[in-house]
Amino acid sequence: MPELIRKCSQCGTADRRASWSSAADAAKGDAFTRPWACGSCAWTEFELVESEPEPANPEATAGTR
Numbered sequence: 721m722p723e724l725i726r727k728c729s730q731c732g733t734a735d736r737r738a739s740w741s742s743a744a745d746a747a748k749g750d751a752f753t754r755p756w757a758c759g760s761c762a763w764t765e766f767e768l769v770e771s772e773p774e775p776a777n778p779e780a781t782a783g784t785r
């Protein structure tokens with residue numbers, strides 16, 4: 721199940737400190753009313769994007785064995 725996270729609309733840095741299961745959930749969780757600043761550039765505008773799963777272990781799929 722993809723999660724929604726904030727993504728800075730200025731520099732594109734994804735903020736994984738908070739995540740929601742849906743846009744409605746984000747609205748309910750004060751995602752839009754609570755002040756937010758990008759951890760990278762301190763921009764205050766963001767968009768909600770689906771978080772992409774991080775590769776668990778890149779070496780495991782390298783096929784070295």
Ligand SMILES: [Zn+2]
Pocket residue numbers: 728729730731732733758759760761762763
């Ligand atoms: Zn930023």
